[in-house]
Structures are given as C-alpha cells and as structure tokens.
Amino acid sequence: xxxxxxxxxxxxxxxxxxxxxxxxxxxxxxxxxxxxxxxxxxxxxxxxxxxxxxxxxxxxxxxxxxxxxxxxxxxxxxxxxxxxxxxxxxxxxxxxxxxxxxxxxxxxxxxxxxxxxxxxxxxxxxxxxxxxxxxxxxxxxxxxxxxxxxxxxxxxxxxxxxxxxxxxxxxxxxxxxxxxxxxxxxxxxxxxxxxxxxxxxxxxxxxxxxxxxxxxxxxxxxxxxxxxxxxxxxxxxxxxxxxxxxxxxxxxxxxxxxxxxxxxxxxxxxxxxxxxxxxxxxxxxxxxxxxxxxxxxxxxxxxxxxxxxxxxxxxxxxxxxxxxxxxxxxxxxxxxxxxxxxxxxxxxxxxxxxxxxxxxxxxxxxxxxxxxxxxxxxxxxxxxxxxxxxxxxxxxxxxxxxxxxxxxxx
Amino acid sequence: xxxxxxxxxxxxxxxxxxxxxxxxxxxxxxxxxxxxxxxxxxxxxxxxxxxxxxxxxxxxxxxxxxxxxxxxxxxxxxxxxxxxxxxxxxxxxxxxxxxxxxxxxxxxxxxxxxxxxxxxxxxxxxxxxxxxxxxxxxxxxxxxxxxxxxxxxxxxxxxxxxxxxxxxxxxxxxxxxxxxxxxxxxxxxxxxxxxxxxxxxxxxxxxxxxxxxxxxxxxxxxxxxxxxxxxxxxxxxxxxxxxxxxxxxxxxxxxxxxxxxxxxxxxxxxxxxxxxxxxxxxxxxxxxxxxxxxxxxxxxxxxxxxxxxxxxxxxxxxxxxxxxxxxxxxxxxxxxxxxxxxxxxxxxxxxxxxxxxxxxxxxxxxxxxxxxxxxxxxxxxxxxxxxxxxxxxxxxxxxxxxxxxxxxxx
Numbered sequence: 001x002x003x004x005x006x007x008x009x010x011x012x013x014x015x016x017x018x019x020x021x022x023x024x025x026x027x028x029x030x031x032x033x034x035x036x037x038x039x040x041x042x043x044x045x046x047x048x049x050x051x052x053x054x055x056x057x058x059x060x061x062x063x064x065x066x067x068x069x070x071x072x073x074x075x076x077x078x079x080x081x082x083x084x085x086x087x088x089x090x091x092x093x094x095x096x097x098x099x100x101x102x103x104x105x106x107x108x109x110x111x112x113x114x115x116x117x118x119x120x121x122x123x124x125x126x127x128x129x130x131x132x133x134x135x136x137x138x139x140x141x142x143x144x145x146x147x148x149x150x151x152x153x154x155x156x157x158x159x160x161x162x163x164x165x166x167x168x169x170x171x172x173x174x175x176x177x178x179x180x181x182x183x184x185x186x187x188x189x190x191x192x193x194x195x196x197x198x199x200x201x202x203x204x205x206x207x208x209x210x211x212x213x214x215x216x217x218x219x220x221x222x223x224x225x226x227x228x229x230x231x232x233x234x235x236x237x238x239x240x241x242x243x244x245x246x247x248x249x250x251x252x253x254x255x256x257x258x259x260x261x262x263x264x265x266x267x268x269x270x271x272x273x274x275x276x277x278x279x280x281x282x283x284x285x286x287x288x289x290x291x292x293x294x295x296x297x298x299x300x301x302x303x304x305x306x307x308x309x310x311x312x313x314x315x316x317x318x319x320x321x322x323x324x325x326x327x328x329x330x331x332x333x334x335x336x337x338x339x340x341x342x343x344x345x346x347x348x349x350x351x352x353x354x355x356x357x358x359x360x361x362x363x364x365x366x367x368x369x370x371x372x373x374x375x376x377x378x379x380x381x382x383x384x385x386x387x388x389x390x391x392x393x394x395x396x397x398x399x400x401x402x403x404x405x406x407x408x409x410x
Numbered sequence: 411x412x413x414x415x416x417x418x419x420x421x422x423x424x425x426x427x428x429x430x431x432x433x434x435x436x437x438x439x440x441x442x443x444x445x446x447x448x449x450x451x452x453x454x455x456x457x458x459x460x461x462x463x464x465x466x467x468x469x470x471x472x473x474x475x476x477x478x479x480x481x482x483x484x485x486x487x488x489x490x491x492x493x494x495x496x497x498x499x500x501x502x503x504x505x506x507x508x509x510x511x512x513x514x515x516x517x518x519x520x521x522x523x524x525x526x527x528x529x530x531x532x533x534x535x536x537x538x539x540x541x542x543x544x545x546x547x548x549x550x551x552x553x554x555x556x557x558x559x560x561x562x563x564x565x566x567x568x569x570x571x572x573x574x575x576x577x578x579x580x581x582x583x584x585x586x587x588x589x590x591x592x593x594x595x596x597x598x599x600x601x602x603x604x605x606x607x608x609x610x611x612x613x614x615x616x617x618x619x620x621x622x623x624x625x626x627x628x629x630x631x632x633x634x635x636x637x638x639x640x641x642x643x644x645x646x647x648x649x650x651x652x653x654x655x656x657x658x659x660x661x662x663x664x665x666x667x668x669x670x671x672x673x674x675x676x677x678x679x680x681x682x683x684x685x686x687x688x689x690x691x692x693x694x695x696x697x698x699x700x701x702x703x704x705x706x707x708x709x710x711x712x713x714x715x716x717x718x719x720x721x722x723x724x725x726x727x728x729x730x731x732x733x734x735x736x737x738x739x740x741x742x743x744x745x746x747x748x749x750x751x752x753x754x755x756x757x758x759x760x761x762x763x764x765x766x767x768x769x770x771x772x773x774x775x776x777x778x779x780x781x782x783x784x785x786x787x788x789x790x791x792x793x794x795x796x797x798x799x800x801x802x803x804x805x806x807x808x809x810x811x812x813x814x815x816x817x818x819x820x
Contacts, residue, residue, distance in 0.1 A: 030621060031621070031624060031634075031636070034625045034628050034629060035629075048615075048791075049615050049788075050610065050612065050615075051612045051613055053788070055786055055788055057670075084601070085600060085601040085602040085613075085642070086600070086601040086602035086603075086604075086611075086613050086614045087601075087613050088611070088612050088613050102670055102671070103715070104600065104602055104615070104715060104788075105602075105613075106612060106613035141786060141788055141789070145786075145789060146788070146789045146790060146791050147791050153791065153794065154794070160625075161625070161820065162621075162622045162623075162624075162625030162626045162629060162721070162820075163622055163625075163717075163721065163790060163793035163794050163796075163820075164794055165621040165622060165624070165625045166618045166619075166621050166622035166625075166717055166790045166793065166794075167618075167790050167791060167794050168621070169606045169616055169617060169618045169620070169621040169622075170615070170616055170618045170790055171616075172606050172607070172608075172609065172616055173606075174606050174607060190495060190496070190514065191494070191495040191496040191497075192495040192496035192514055192515075193496075194496075196579045196582050196583075196584050197582070197584060198582075199582065200460065201496075201498070202460065202461045202498050202516060203461060203495075203496050203497050203498050203515075203516035204496045205458075205459050205460075205514070205580070206579055206580055206581075206582055207579060208576045208577075208579050208580045209576075210579070211440060211441070211572075211575040211576050211578070211579040212572045212573055212575060212576035212579075213572075214441060214572075214575070215444045215570075215571065215572030215573075215575045215576075216572045218444050219444060219445075219572060224441075226441070232495070260467075260512060261512070305513070305514060307573075307576055311572070311573065337747050376465055376551060376555075378459075378463070378465055378514075378551055378556070379551070379555060379556045380556060380573060380576045380577050380580055381458075381556050381557050381563065381577060383573035383576065384563065384564070384573050384574055384576075384577050386573075410571060410572075410573075
C-alpha cells in the first residue's frame with residue numbers, strides 16, 4: 001500500500017480546482033436553446049412593443065374627453081372607424097371622436113387611453129355613450145413599456161428558461177451564442193465488471209456506474225461519452241484515459257474500490273503528461289476513496305466503484321464542476337431542489353468527515369418526514385428507494401429524531 | 411359579443427378533462443431513457459449481486475476462527491491464496507486458513523466474513539495475524555442483498571432517474587418500454603403577429619408565444635411541433651388546427667386576446683367533428699379568456715395572446731395535463747419545485763378567482779423574500795424578471811407583507 005494518501009476536505013478541493021471555465025461558445029437557434037447557458041449579455045436594439053397598444057377591447061379616446069362621464073351622465077362619442085389589427089390606423093381622432101379597438105391594437109393619433117367595452121352603450125349606428133371616465137394612458141401599453149432600446153434584457157451566464165426564449169423572440173433574435181455543452185468521458189474499470197448485455201458469471205457484476213453517471217451528466221446538461229469497460233491492464237487503461245481526455249472536458253473513471261485498483265488509477269493519472277494530483281481521498285462518506293486530478297481546464301476523477309459512493313461524489317463535486325464548465329455565473333441557491341423535513345429517527349455520524357445519508361420521504365398531514373435508508377454503499381437499490389440525501393457536516397456527530405433537515409432531492 | 415360564456419373553476423376543468431392517458435408505448439435503450447416514464451413495472455429475474463461479495467479489502471475468513479482475537483493476543487492464519495476479481499476462487503478455506511480479498515471479490519468456500527486489512531499484520535511469508543474478531547457476514551454482501559429474484563424494483567409510471575437506470579443496468583435490462591413522448595402542436599394567431607425573422611411594422615409584434623410555449627413543452631418532456639402563425643382567415647385556421655390535431659395529442663393555440671379573435675377560435679374549435687367545448691373562460695387571473703375543448707383523448711387550448719397569461723395557464727393546466735399524458739402515476743407533490751418565502755409587500759386580489767402573482771426572490775440572511783412584480787400581462791419582460799409565482803386562492807382577498815407564501819419556481 002502507498003504511504004502517499006492526501007485526504008482532502010471538500011472546500012479545499014473546490015479551491016484546488018480553481019477557476020474552471022467553459023471550453024467555448026457556439027451559436028444555436030432559440031428553439032434548441034432551452035437550458036443552454038447564454039455566452040453574451042443580450043441588449044435590446046429596439047423599444048418593445050414599439051407602438052402604443054391597447055390592453056383591452058373597447059374604444060380608443062382622448063382621456064380628457066371622458067372626464068365627468070358617469071352612468072347618469074354618459075358622454076356621447078362619434079365612432080369614426082375601427083382599428084385593424086397589425087395596421088397603422090389611417091385616421092386620427094378629433095374632439096368627441098372615438099374608434100373601436102381590440103386588445104393589442106395600435107392607438108390612432110389623438111387617442112391616449114382606451115375605454116373598456118363594458119362601460120359603453122351604442123345609441124345609434126355610429127354613436128356610443130361612455131359611462132366612465134378614463135385617465136391618460138389607462139388600458140394602454142407604451143412603446144417602451146416592455147423593453148427599452150439599449151436595455152440589457154438577459155445577462156451572460158444564465159441558463160435559458162422558456163420566458164427568456166420569449167423575450168429573445170420578441171426582439172427578433174432567433175439565433176444566439178451559448179457556451180459549448182461540456183462533455184464527460186465515462187470509463188468503468190475492474191476485472192469483475194462486465195457489459196450489461198452479458199450474463200455475469202459468479203464473481204462478476206454488470207457495469208452500473210456508466211449508466212448512473214451518464215444519467216447524472218445528461219441531467220446536468222452535459223453530454224456523456226461512454227467509453228466502456230477496461231480491466232486491469234495498465235496500458236489499456238492509460239490509452240482509454242488518453243482517448244477520453246482528447247474528446248471530453250471531464251473524465252469520469254469509476255471502479256477501483258479496492259486498494260490495488262485505486263493505486264492503479266492513481267498510477268495511470270500520474271503517468272499522463274502535465275497532470276497534477278489534486279486529492280487522493282476525500283473526507284466524505286460514502287465516497288472517501290476518490291482520486292482527483294487536473295490538467296489545465298480538464299479534470300480527471302477516479303470515482304469509487306460502489307454506485308452509491310460514485311453518485312454522492314458526483315452530487316457534491318461534479319455538479320459543482322459542471323455548473324462552472326457550463327458557464328453558469330453565480331448559480332442561484334434555489335436551483336438546488338431541497339425540501340425541509342423532520343427526521344424520524346436518530347442518525348449517527350463520525351465527526352471529521354461529511355456524511356451523506358440517503359433518506360426516503362413521506363408526507364404526514366402536510367409535513368415531510370425523512371426516514372434514513374440503511375444499507376451498504378454497494379447497493380444501488382438503496383438509491384432507487386431514496387428520494388434524496390441529507391448532509392451532516394464535519395463537526396456534527398449525528399442528528400436526533402425530530403430535528404429539521406434539508407433534503408436534497410434527486 | 412356572444413352570450414355563451416361558461417367561465418369555469420380550475421377544479422371543474424380538471425374534472426371535465428377526465429381520465430387522460432398516454433397515447434402509447436415504445437421501446438428505448440436505457441441510455442436514452444432519462445426522464446422517460448416507465449410503461450411497465452420491472453421485476454427482477456435474478457438475485458443481485460448473485461454471489462457473496464466482500465465490501466472491504468482484507469482477508470476472507472471463517473468468522474468463528476477469529477473469535478477471541480485481540481491486539482494483545484492476535485490469531486495467526488495461513489494465507490492460502492488470493493481471490494482474483496471477477497473469478498470464482500479455485501480453493502476453499504479450512505480451519506485457520508484465510509485468503510487475501512479485495513473489495514468486490516467473491517468469498518471462497520469456507521469463508522463467511524472479511525477482516526479489514528487494517529486489523530492484520532504479516533508475520534511471515536504466508537502467515538498473517540488477525541487482531542480483531544469479526545462476526546458472521548461482517549463486511550459481506552449476501553447474494554440477494556441488493557435485489558431479490560421476483561422483487562419489483564421499479565414501478566410503472568415513474569419518470570426514470572439516474573439511479574433507476576443504474577438498477578436496470580445491474581439487471582442487464584438495456585432496453586425498456588416507456589410511454590410515448592406526447593406531442594403538442596403550437597399555433598399562433600392574430601393579424602398583428604409576425605414571424606420572428608421579420609421586422610414588425612408599427613402595429614405589429616413578433617410571435618412570442620410559440621417560443622415560450624415550445625420551451626415549456628420541452629421542459630415538461632413533451633415534443634413541440636411548431637405550426638407557425640395564422641391570420642384571421644377562418645378556413646386557414648381550421649385547416650391548421652386539423653393538421654395539428656392529426657399530428658399531436660394537444661393543440662396549443664395562442665393569440666385571440668380580443669373578443670373577436672376569441673370568438674373566432676371558439677367557432678373554429680366548435681366546427682370540428684366530435685369536439686366538445688369544456689370551458690369558455692377560466693376563473694384565473696391572468697388567463698381568464700381561455701378556451702378549452704376536448705376530442706376523445708386529445709385536448710385543444712385557446713390560450714390568451716398575452717404571453718404572461720399564456721404561461722400561467724400552461725403552468726396551472728397544461729403541466730397537469732402533460733403529467734397524465736406522459737403516464738406519470740401519482741406525481742409526487744415535491745416534484746413541484748417550490749420554496750417558502752416572506753412577502754415584502756401587500757398584494758391585493760379580487761375574490762372569486764385564483765390570482766397568480768409574479769415575484770422576484772432575494773435572500774436576506776438565509777431567508778427568502780418575495781417581491782411582487784407589477785406589470786401588465788402583455789409584458790414578457792415581467793416573466794423574465796420573475797423567479798416564480800405565488801398563488802392566491804379564490805376565497806382570499808389578498809396577502810399582507812410578512813406573510814409566508816409558497817413560491818413555485820420556473
């Protein structure tokens with residue numbers, strides 16, 4: 001066994017990984033841009049909607065002509081025309097005149113407000129009585145009410161939401177620059193691991209980690225590249241790692257939960273040019289035997305072979321990494337989907353490490369109860385049963401039943 | 411204006427829409443199955459891992475041989491071999507014998523526990539001293555500890571998570587039946603609406619709703635089919651609706667915020683064979699002028715033209731509909747991503763309708779404050795500024811600053 005074993009705390013690892021950046025930008029149509037991260041701020045070149053619009057169905061008027069109107073003393077107006085949708089009205093209003101207008105229609109010259117149709121009464125073919133005064137600009141959207149020319153409508157570094165696509169459409173921007181989607185090369189190692197299309201012999205197991213890690217990548221907006229399984233031949237492993245590094249921003253190697261295979265992963269990482277070992281072991285449970293290395297903007301991860309441990313390490317570190325690789329600027333705290341729940345039994349935890357406890361949730365009269373799920377980190381079924389995880393920090397020796405905890409859902 | 415106007419409450423609409431089902435199932439590889447909804451329960455045909463595995467690096471032993479061992483009085487064992495990963499050990503243990511084993515290795519015959527390497531000391535070439543007793547099955551996973559043959563590992567109707575893909579991989583299931591992805595045909599109407607590639611003339615606006623609705627569909631796991639914009643010609647509209655209905659499970663028509671266009675949408679829906687009008691108006695603000703129709707398992711939505719209103723109606727009704735069309739059985743309550751916040755000012759609300767208020771969030775010393783965003787429902791920029799919505803129910807006339815509210819994030 002090696003003497004060299006630098007177990008690191010999570011915050012030290014985040015610091016060592018330093019300033020991770022997206023690898024580039026690309027231009028995509030907005031219909032394909034949901035969830036992609038904007039690579040430049042978007043500034044408007046125009047006012048929106050660009051003209052005075054009615055927000056109701058009714059009569060365009062000059063507000064001052066309606067002053068004093070009431071149900072008892074309605075004001076008669078001559079209807080001189082109807083605003084056609086999508087067109088500039090080819091008439092203007094004089095004193096005592098009005099025009100029929102629909103929601104979204106453009107106000108004619110001379111009009112500065114709209115009376116809702118509910119407050120009008122036809123009294124002749126071309127005459128309507130208005131029974132309520134309107135104030136100037138009532139029921140009107142001004143030309144720059146939605147967006148002003150020169151206004152920054154979207155900031156660089158935000159993942160695009162449906163409404164963000166909407167404002168881009170409104171401005172006529174149908175193609176935008178987003179950060180390149182990061183790519184993660186996924187490798188499983190271990191003589192005992194076989195492809196899922198094979199029937200394992202006694203002593204063998206099917207490759208689980210490629211699929212859980214692939215799913216986690218897709219969920220995080222990262223493209224997985226599945227490089228398959230390699231056994232315990234050093235040259236094969238090194239070659240596959242080099243292939244992964246040439247195609248991807250991140251290399252996720254899993255397996256190697258035994259000391260021998262861990263050393264083997266460490267040797268393979270160390271043998272690559274310009275690769276620096278960031279951590280050999282992390283103070284997190286499950287997941288301690290994790291190896292982290294770095295080569296410029298690229299990172300290499302030797303994840304534990306146990307599927308639960310690999311998922312926890314992903315959740316703690318690799319989501320953090322992906323946020324940065326995706327170009328998200330200051331990811332909002334609430335993007336972590338957590339709910340508050342009450343523990344329904346005690347949890348023990350060793351101090352000196354962060355513990356991540358799988359929990360199942362159930363709703364009891366509107367409140368959430370979290371039940372810890374026991375089971376070894378080699379059991380994928382415990383993750384299937386779980387709704388989320390609870391983090392117990394380094395300096396806490398456990399939690400009591402009845403305590404409020406934050407459950408991070410997955 | 412029409413006298414026929416049946417404004418309905420949300421719960422009545424949910425009831426009228428009845429029992430919505432997915433349109434079919436298809437088989438997909440598990441690497442493409444993240445988020446897809448399982449169409450059949452998955453039962454295991456085998457025990458997992460299928461053999462006795464070690465969970466640590468150390469020595470496979472018969473537990474009873476270690477009883478009484480201590481640091482002061484360690485028990486010597488003869489090392490008779492090493493378990494090779496992925497293979498059945500070609501030896502068995504007799505009394506006083508042990509074998510070197512790595513994490514994940516298969517226990518040899520005669521072994522029923524593993525001593526961690528930390529509690530051993532080599533004292534000769536083939537002899538090791540064990541300084542701590544282990545109990546039977548200590549550091550061992552049993553053949554059916556993860557999954558038992560015949561056990562249901564995944565229920566029908568769940569959206570697949572990364573760990574669910576993992577358990578499928580573990581069982582060698584690389585292709586699964588999921589419900590067909592629903593499809594939604596999207597149409598924008600209105601003489602004033604132009605394609606986003608065009609420069610609008612005064613009185614015209616670019617099509618926003620196709621893009622916000624398309625984004626909302628994708629986010630909900632539904633495939634949008636963009637059918638473009640149609641003006642105010644009845645036959646064109648009817649033809650486009652029929653095209654949409656033939657290709658999709660749901661038709662989302664937006665625009666028609668004016669009374670005239672609303673009537674026009676209603677006429678077009680009514681003119682289709684076997685279509686039943688479910689609601690003409692909903693008691694929700696913004697979004698009241700919504701028309702809902704139904705034809706067997708398919709639904710037709712005449713959404714308001716105002717982008718905010720269309721998004722709110724989507725959030726209230728169409729997400730609900732999509733959950734069912736996707737085949738999600740009893741969607742968990744916590745799948746709505748909400749956070750609790752404190753209102754920082756009063757909100758008024760008319761009783762007799764549900765109000766949806768856009769809010770912006772900010773974090774103040776660990777708690778969330780929600781600020782209502784004023785602005786007309788025609789302004790897409792207000793949705794860009796918002797982080798979520800707060801619902802005020804029918805029987806509440808408003809909320810006070812300081813009240814706790816649930817903010818649904820989007």
